[in-house]
Amino acid sequence: MEGARVSAVILDLDGTLLDTERATRGILKEFLAKHGKVLDAEKEEKRLGQMHKESAAAIVKDYELPMTAAEFSEAIMPMYEERWPQAKALPGVNRLIRHLHKHGIPLALASNSIRNNIETKISHQKAGWKDSFSVILGGDDVKHGKPFPDIFLEAAKRLGVDASSCLVIEDSLVGVRAAKAAGAKVVAVPSLRNQDEYYSIANSVLHSLLDFQPESWGLPAFEDWVQNALPIEPLCIRDLIADVVSCGDLSLLNITTDDCSYESIPDQVSGVFFGWANVELHGTFKAVVSIGWDLSLGIAKRMMQPSFLGHINNFKRERMHLLLVGYIRKLEHEDNISDALKVSEEDESIGCAALDLPTFCHHASSSPFA
Template structure:
């Protein structure tokens, strides 16, 4: 993937406003609703084709509906398909959580009075419904636009150009943050700078037209775009909204210096956002050993076009027996850094001594402390 910012940013192209996509960029809608199409197609004796669905990422609903009906040879019109499936989607929207770094970015832009808009290929009514489940989001955006409010949705530039117009900012001074290729193309068609945070890991190498490609919003550095930098790091650690991981430990017994693999349970595999990538830390609860500090690397490994989630953890403590195969519950409360270069898969997920030292020190601070009475630890 590309680096974190442009090679150079001339005064003529200084960023004055930011435009965010919604689904897959700041809201984990895909995870919350990913089983909907599978359940719907099963009623017609059909199975989901993951490749076809990846290619539909970012499309407008009407366009997507027509292609689904055609691709799966459904005995429905696109309108009938939409009428049947939309209630299934809307029922899941309350479960869609903010993606890591989304609330941080929104609060940061608002605090520094940077105009920022939401421009989505969803209909405006549906955007409003999704936003209603996230306190403050509707009020904080300078502009909120859906595809039904312009002549053409993405990849047409209409949405982004209209957002810029309503904010009173020239398109050349806008930075777009997108997760889909459709959105990235729309951004470039509008003459804007664009940061891509791909929601499809397998397609990440296809985002070469973006000015910058990141794994996660936690990697975004606004100062590289002439925007105020984040000042929320605590020593060498970034507080994040807690992530919950459960699974089985697999690896070398009785050696805290060697990372253990975590085989996630189904709930974790379904709920953990694809955009969670990097080296994190938190609290590990072992079924027979109690609570330990932990450093965790999370990312994706691509082999033969197939993406596999990789989760490795170093538990900062000593064990008097083999813990491999034990049940583990992990609360991730902080972020340290992005993963190493993925050119060498064997070292991409490596956890360094410095990571352990940073995690050890951070977890002694009140902001990262473990308290079983807190709501985040009450599952």
């Protein structure tokens, strides 16, 4: 998209800025189980990004629940509200909002959530989100929610620009369709990893906002890289079970985990990162970690390949925690996940040098396993 210029940015909320899907994961399944029903994951994936009123009516119908859509909403919404404070900003989000606000780029928030729920969700964020947005719109502020274009046309109008000069950042196909219908340019950061091909209507598809390049859209470039490394808000990955095989000065790990809790990494994390690995009986080591998704079997499976920077004795089945504090690059050759996850010598050099810099090394003393 080199040469494309925009004058304003419109952001979706759930799944784009906030990891609300992960924070509230399991609620619908739990609710349905109380009524003797089994959640259909395929149906729920297709509802991603819909208006709550629309999805509530469909859920009641699809699962033949003994209640009205209004009664369903009244019963389940308190369960969601209890979890919203746990929803964290997705990687690269706070960085992007601060950057655009600092440079005076008109910024809007446009979500299919109702306005009161939006206000509640963003109130839990300490990064001053509310003051950064010139316009905040919910699905109840327009006649038709996404996938209709109304909310993006209204956001552009309130920003004082034409929709064609806006860049929309979305995670759901419903939102991407709405933005394209409004005539806006669209960057998709899909929250469902096994459906990337459906997002081809977007102008650009990213795995993470860490890969977003403002200059591609005529916006001011980021200036926060430090010697080919990007500082990130620390990501802690706990309770991995690791095997290690030493190869000279590099130690290669194979890891397994059945963990799917909210404390694990968000789904929108992909690329080569660096930080520290703490191994139960061996201590703490510098590490470069590649993270991606294996889609070869038609389902999305999280894949991770950490490499220790330094020698460590071979071990089997030990508990390991990772603290990732920096980002190096996106994955290449993703059609072959084994090749994509390979950590290069340049990655190792960048990670090792960065972890000695004040920008990154201070995290070691404040890490959860220091």
